Amino acid sequence: MARLRPPRVTNSRAKSIAPLSYEEETARRVENSRRLALGVATAGMDRKAIGVEIIDVTGKIDYADFLVLMTGTSDRHCGAIADEVERQLALVGEKALGVEGKGDEWVLLDYFDVVVHVFTEGARELYDISGLWLDASRVKVPMREQRSDVN
Numbered sequence: 001m002a003r004l005r006p007p008r009v010t011n012s013r014a015k016s017i018a019p020l021s022y023e024e025e026t027a028r029r030v031e032n033s034r035r036l037a038l039g040v041a042t043a044g045m046d047r048k049a050i051g052v053e054i055i056d057v058t059g060k061i062d063y064a065d066f067l068v069l070m071t072g073t074s075d076r077h078c079g080a081i082a083d084e085v086e087r088q089l090a091l092v093g094e095k096a097l098g099v100e101g102k103g104d105e106w107v108l109l110d111y112f113d114v115v116v117h118v119f120t121e122g123a124r125e126l127y128d129i130s131g132l133w134l135d136a137s138r139v140k141v142p143m144r145e146q147r148s149d150v151n
Contacts, residue, residue, distance in 0.1 A: 029113065030058050030113075032113075033113040033114055034056075034065075034139060037068050037114045038142070039094075040085050040089065040114060041070070043081075043088035044070040044116075045141075045143075046084055047077075047081045047083075048081075050070070050071045050073075052069070053138060054066055054069075054138060055068075055129075055133045057133060057136050060133075064112075064114060064115045067115050068114060068115070068116045069130055070117070071119050072118055073121070075105055075120060078105065079107065081107075082107040082116075085109060085118075094111060097111065098110040105122065106118070106123045106127070117129060
């Protein structure tokens with residue numbers, strides 16, 4: 001009986017890709033999270049969120065790299081902001097792992113390494129998450145251009 005052998009692999013066509021080091025993999029993950037946080041901020045500003053802030057908590061907590069805080073003027077406005085964030089991120093293939101508080105004064109969207117908090121003004125002052133992270137650095141949020149709808 002003939003003995004079976006595994007096929008012979010040649011390196012002529014195979015491209016060897018060196019695996020990323022832990023530091024390179026972490027840097028890539030954090031940069032992707034930063035881009036996602038900026039996308040969240042942009043989506044919130046598209047629905048007229050105010051006080052948009054991105055807090056870099058990389059290495060300070062184990063459940064996220066970035067916290068995105070924004071304020072709506074009412075419970076309904078907070079829900080609309082959260083809906084817009086979900087809609088815009090879904091367009092690029094990102095789906096929230098969890099959503100809490102829709103229709104309330106504090107909506108939380110969990111995108112694994114990015115956690116989004118949409119507050120009413122009273123709730124944002126009460127919970128003061130920004131104050132809890134005074135020692136953390138902030139990511140500059142690009143301002144959206146004001147569009148004029150004057151005819």
